[in-house]
Amino acid sequence: MCDNGIVLVHSSVTARCKLSPAGYERMFRIRRSLNRLYNDSLEERKRAYQERKQKLSFYDQCKVLTKLRQSNEHGLGSIAVGPARGMLKRLDQAFKSFFRRVKVGQKPGYPRFRALARCVTIDVTSIRPSVLRDCGTYYAIRIKGFPRIQCYPSQTLPDSRQLQSLRLTLRGRHWHASMVYQLEQAATEPATAATGIDVGVRKRMTLSNGKTYKPHKRNWKRMRKAQRAVARCQKRSQTRRKRVARLARYRRREFVSQRNALHRATTEIVRSYGLIAVERLKVVNLTRSAKGTEEAPGTNVNAKAGLNREILSQNWSLLFSQLEYKAEWAGREYVEVDPKHTSQDCHRCGARNHPKRSETYRCAACGLTMDRDQNAAINILAAGVLAAGASTWAVTSCVAPEPYAGTSIRKFGI
Numbered sequence: 001m002c003d004n005g006i007v008l009v010h011s012s013v014t015a016r017c018k019l020s021p022a023g024y025e026r027m028f029r030i031r032r033s034l035n036r037l038y039n040d041s042l043e044e045r046k047r048a049y050q051e052r053k054q055k056l057s058f059y060d061q062c063k064v065l066t067k068l069r070q071s072n073e074h075g076l077g078s079i080a081v082g083p084a085r086g087m088l089k090r091l092d093q094a095f096k097s098f099f100r101r102v103k104v105g106q107k108p109g110y111p112r113f114r115a116l117a118r119c120v121t122i123d124v125t126s127i128r129p130s131v132l133r134d135c136g137t138y139y140a141i142r143i144k145g146f147p148r149i150q151c152y153p154s155q156t157l158p159d160s161r162q163l164q165s166l167r168l169t170l171r172g173r174h175w176h177a178s179m180v181y182q183l184e185q186a187a188t189e190p191a192t193a194a195t196g197i198d199v200g201v202r203k204r205m206t207l208s209n210g211k212t213y214k215p216h217k218r219n220w221k222r223m224r225k226a227q228r229a230v231a232r233c234q235k236r237s238q239t240r241r242k243r244v245a246r247l248a249r250y251r252r253r254e255f256v257s258q259r260n261a262l263h264r265a266t267t268e269i270v271r272s273y274g275l276i277a278v279e280r281l282k283v284v285n286l287t288r289s290a291k292g293t294e295e296a297p298g299t300n301v302n303a304k305a306g307l308n309r310e311i312l313s314q315n316w317s318l319l320f321s322q323l324e325y326k327a328e329w330a331g332r333e334y335v336e337v338d339p340k341h342t343s344q345d346c347h348r349c350g351a352r353n354h355p356k357r358s359e360t361y362r363c364a365a366c367g368l369t370m371d372r373d374q375n376a377a378i379n380i381l382a383a384g385v386l387a388a389g390a391s392t393w394a395v396t397s398c399v400a401p402e403p404y405a406g407t408s409i410r411k412f413g414i
């Protein structure tokens with residue numbers, strides 16, 4: 001963050017693109033040659049290691065690319081170098097992730113050769129401001145060797161000198177462009193209030209002051225209908241392809257509307273609170289199947305499967321990542337606390353109860369009766385304030401939720 005009240009933020013814009021029929025054809029050929037480059041480079045890395053025990057780096061492969069471009073291999077010489085380098089970067093990233101996972105003792109799969117159908121993203125590296133030009137009703141994307149691409153964003157784009165990266169993605173039949181800008185923004189007003197957030201399935205979020213956010217309601221019925229329609233089709237038929245595309249469209253629509261709702265909620269939270277405490281949840285562990293083994297079959301398998309589906313549909317990881325980066329931009333404190341017992345302990349007296357499935361939390365020791373999720377959110381807030389350290393957030397400065405003023409802050413589980 002800069003001192004003069006200006007912060008640098010990354011802002012991304014995605015927009016639908018339009019091309020001429022010949023343009024689509026040209027993009028298909030570009031995609032094919034870039035995919036070949038990817039597969040050939042993967043082969044090269046593999047062989048260099050097997051035959052000469054040599055580890056090729058991104059830069060080694062860029063040198064090879066220069067030669068390929070000189071001899072116009074796969075038509076790479078006729079398109080700009082940026083997209084080709086972007087492909088090599090992608091391969092490099094695949095190898096890096098592979099070795100990183102090997103190092104920590106996981107069992108990752110070795111980077112695979114890619115079918116053309118899976119090659120849908122073109123990263124344009126080393127971009128110049130001239131790549132994007134304002135043409136009044138649309139923006140023109142101009143890359144050497146590429147067809148004319150008209151881009152229709154829903155907002156006026158910032159100055160293209162601030163453009164950091166450009167990515168073209170083929171979604172179904174359409175190309176989309178996503179641009180990342182580095183912008184200067186006025187720093188967010190400082191906030192002194194703190195909040196704890198409890199995430200759930202019936203309510204997406206409950207804040208420690210009792211404010212709730214509605215969960216994302218998926219249109220399961222429509223989705224299932226579309227899935228069954230796909231299942232009924234003959235493999236490789238034209239109808240199947242159309243129905244798969246329809247299902248993908250529904251999925252995409254659902255995701256976008258959910259992501260937008262999350263953006264609205266997280267921006268609001270980050271604007272109003274200086275300290276944001278959340279649970280450190282491991283979604284993978286939470287959504288483990290209840291099936292068990294053949295010898296020891298689990299119980300309530302269907303119910304757990306349903307719950308897992310609901311949990312996964314809430315996209316908590318996206319929620320937490322949005323909160324985290326927005327908190328960083330705004331200079332807010334973001335704390336993850338251990339979720340252990342947060343929904344069982346009474347925030348007022350500290351007694352441990354077992355609320356079971358009831359929405360209401362009742363404390364057997366002190367008689368507290370309140371919303372279960374809010375009780376958990378207050379516990380998370382208390383743990384968050386402690387974790388953030390008294391120097392930044394003195395325990396007394398923690399604003400107790402309105403109707404429950406006088407909340408004592410206890411230490412637990414961190």
Ligand SMILES: [Zn+2]
Pocket residue numbers: 346347348349350351363364365366367368
């Ligand atoms: Zn109590």
